[in-house]
Every structure is written in C-alpha cells, then in structure tokens.
Amino acid sequence: MASSSSSSCSSSILLLMISAIVLSSVLAVVSASNFNQDFTITWGDGRAKILNNSQLLTLSLDKTSGSGFQSNNEYLFGKIDMQLKLVPGNSAGTVTAYYLSSQGSTHDEIDFEFLGNLSGDPYILHTNAKATESSNSTCGSTPLLISTLTPFSGTPNASCNFSVDGTPIREFKNAESVGVPYPKNQPMRIYSSLWNADNWATRGGLVKTDWTKAPFTASYRNFNANACIWSSGSSSCSSSSSSSSKNNAWISEQLDSTNQGRLKWVQKNYMIYNYCTDSKRFPQALPPECNMS
Ligand SMILES: *[C@@H]1O[C@H](CO)[C@@H](O)[C@H](O)[C@H]1NC(C)=O
Ligand SMILES: *[C@@H]1O[C@H](CO)[C@@H](O)[C@H](O)[C@H]1NC(C)=O
Ligand SMILES: *[C@@H]1O[C@H](CO)[C@@H](O)[C@H](O)[C@H]1NC(C)=O
Numbered sequence: 689m690a691s692s693s694s695s696s697c698s699s700s701i702l703l704l705m706i707s708a709i710v711l712s713s714v715l716a717v718v719s720a721s722n723f724n725q726d727f728t729i730t731w732g733d734g735r736a737k738i739l740n741n742s743q744l745l746t747l748s749l750d751k752t753s754g755s756g757f758q759s760n761n762e763y764l765f766g767k768i769d770m771q772l773k774l775v776p777g778n779s780a781g782t783v784t785a786y787y788l789s790s791q792g793s794t795h796d797e798i799d800f801e802f803l804g805n806l807s808g809d810p811y812i813l814h815t816n817a818k819a820t821e822s823s824n825s826t827c828g829s830t831p832l833l834i835s836t837l838t839p840f841s842g843t844p845n846a847s848c849n850f851s852v853d854g855t856p857i858r859e860f861k862n863a864e865s866v867g868v869p870y871p872k873n874q875p876m877r878i879y880s881s882l883w884n885a886d887n888w889a890t891r892g893g894l895v896k897t898d899w900t901k902a903p904f905t906a907s908y909r910n911f912n913a914n915a916c917i918w919s920s921g922s923s924s925c926s927s928s929s930s931s932s933s934k935n936n937a938w939i940s941e942q943l944d945s946t947n948q949g950r951l952k953w954v955q956k957n958y959m960i961y962n963y964c965t966d967s968k969r970f971p972q973a974l975p976p977e978c979n980m981s
C-alpha cells in the first residue's frame with residue numbers, strides 16, 4: 689500500500705483557480721483558540737510570533753529564513769478551521785503552506801499551498817492529497833484575504849473536502865475500492881510555513897521574490913478543530929463520554945445540493961488544472977480514481 693500510495697501521490701495534481709469566491713469572508717465560530725496551548729513554533733529563529741494574548745500567530749520570511757509552526761495534537765478525522773491572512777502586496781516568490789501530515793516515509797498528507805504573486809495578480813492555490821497529490825488553484829485577486837480553510841472534513845471512509853470560506857473547492861473521495869489508498873489510518877498534525885520558492889512558485893519561477901519588500905508576513909487566527917484527537921494509540925472519539933454529539937457534528941456532515949452546486953461552479957470557473965483530465969500525462973490510462981463518478 690505504501691508504494692502505490694506514493695506513486696499515485698506524485699502522479700496526480702489538480703489545479704484550481706479561485707479569485708472571487710474567497711472574498712465572502714465567513715467568520716469561523718469564535719472559539720477560545722489559544723495558539724500557545726495548541727501550537728508550537730518549530731523553526732524560523734524568532735520570525736514566528738504568538739501575539740495578542742495567544743489569539744494571533746504570525747509567520748515571517750526574509751532573505752535569511754522563513755518560519756513555521758505545528759500543532760501539539762495529532763488528529764485522525766475531523767473538521768479543522770483556520771483563518772489565514774496571506775502575505776499582502778507583492779507576495780511573488782513566496783509560498784504559504786498549510787497542511788496536515790502524519791510522520792514517516794509513508795506519511796499521508798493533505799495540503800493547501802498558496803503561491804504568491806505580484807500586487808494585483810492572483811494567488812494560486814494548490815491542493816494536494818497524498819494518495820492523489822493535487823491541485824493548483826488561484827485564490828484571490830485581492831491580496832489581503834482572510835480565508836477559513838477546512839482541509840480535513842471527512843468521515844473515516846467517505847471523502848475529505850477542501851473548502852475556502854465555506855465553499856467546497858475539492859472533494860477527495862475514498863477510492864479504496866479501486867485500489868487507491870485513502871488517508872484514514874495515520875493521525876496527522878497541522879503544519880504551516882512561509883518560505884521562499886521563487887525558483888518555481890510564481891509563473892513557474894519567472895517572477896522572483898522582491899527582497900526590498902521583506903519581511904513578508906502571514907497571520908493566523910480563530911483556529912477551531914472539531915476532530916478526533918489521537919493520543920497514546922487511541923482516539924478521543926472512541927470514548928463516547930468525552931465527546932458530545934454537537935462536537936461530532938462533522939461526522940454526519942454532508943454537502944447539500946447547494947454546496948454540490950458551488951463545488952461544481954468553482955471547478956468550472958476557477959480550476960486551471962485537473963490531473964484527471966490530463967491524458968497527455970497519463971497516455972495509458974487515467975488514474976483509477978478519475979473514473980469514479
Ligand atoms: C490584536 O489585539 C488588538 C487589541 O485587542 C486588536 O485591536 C487587534 O485587532 C488584534 N489584531 C488582530 C490581527 O487580531
Ligand atoms: C500545477 O501543476 C501542474 C502539474 O504538475 C504543473 O504543470 C503546473 O505548472 C502547476 N502550475 C503552477 C502554477 O504551479
Ligand atoms: C470503513 O471501511 C472498513 C472496511 O474497508 C469497515 O471495516 C469499517 O467499518 C468502515 N468504517 C465506517 C465508519 O464506515
């Protein structure tokens with residue numbers, strides 16, 4: 689399973705372009721998110737900061753280094769929200785990555801990657817899922833955007849949906865029935881980082897980071913996880929006493945017909961690449977999950 693997982697991972701990329709929909713800024717449930725309690729700054733030598741009474745986290749990037757953080761908890765299934773304010777102005781060459789990942793060489797991964805751009809030009813948002821490394825989608829012609837991201841909303845066996853400001857942008861279906869691994873066994877941490885990728889990120893590397901604009905800063909707030917926390921080999925969701933039905937509402941969450949319509953609309957209008965339609969890349973046959981309805 690591990691080897692088929694990594695091969696289908698690197699073979700599958702989906703590109704989405706989103707420039708308008710992210711602007712309807714949806715406020716996440718105001719929870720007592722506390723970055724000091726929930727996250728640890730992992731690198732950047734002082735460039736990442738927890739501010740405002742632990743309600744705000746900022747990452748910065750300059751010519752010497754970027755920065756990053758990770759969650760203290762590991763999660764296996766759930767709905768995870770974060771508000772992100774991407775690098776404003778000229779963010780060309782920078783990448784803000786926000787993702788879930790388990791550990792080890794056969795780790796699972798579910799990613800959002802925001803590729804910066806010149807002022808006024810749209811970000812591209814890549815979404816990647818390990819068994820199906822996915823997308824690039826453009827996110828926001830406005831550089832000062834705050835998005836609510838829900839990278840991992842999934843029942844154990846069904847699907848996980850990527851959404852931005854409550855709008856689903858991608859559904860990653862469980863295609864185990866056709867032999868495609870699904871990330872359901874390995875608990876994951878949340879990670880985020882801001883780094884320089886001007887060798888590829890903006891117009892394929894043509895536009896370089898303008899270091900006279902450094903430091904570049906991205907910020908985070910209103911973290912909320914309705915998720916099963918994994919600890920010492922067991923899940924918080926298996927002890928029914930500790931989890932109210934309200935907290936587990938995501939388990940039965942379904943995309944209603946309105947949201948299915950919105951997903952189709954985003955993909956029709958903003959998707960710039962979808963590996964499932966790239967028959968040049970897969971001359972023999974498209975990956976099996978592409979043939980699922
Ligand atoms: C930080 O806290 C101050 C004072 O409460 C507030 O005015 C400001 O909006 C906060 N900043 C952010 C980015 O939340
Ligand atoms: C998105 O992914 C495809 C496939 O790897 C790649 O060809 C394309 O250059 C990428 N687009 C951007 C803007 O990174
Ligand atoms: C998920 O699928 C496995 C078999 O693939 C099954 O044993 C398990 O009960 C399913 N779990 C749920 C929650 O449906």
Ligand SMILES: *[C@@H]1O[C@H](CO)[C@@H](O)[C@H](O)[C@H]1NC(C)=O
Nearest residue numbers: 803805809810812889890891
């Ligand atoms: C940046 O803007 C240019 C021009 O609109 C566009 O071609 C490109 O896809 C945008 N995004 C990135 C990350 O290069």
Ligand SMILES: *[C@@H]1O[C@H](CO)[C@@H](O)[C@H](O)[C@H]1NC(C)=O
Nearest residue numbers: 841842843849859941942943
């Ligand atoms: C994900 O989206 C699909 C429709 O595209 C829906 O059927 C499914 O229930 C959604 N899953 C979750 C957990 O929201």
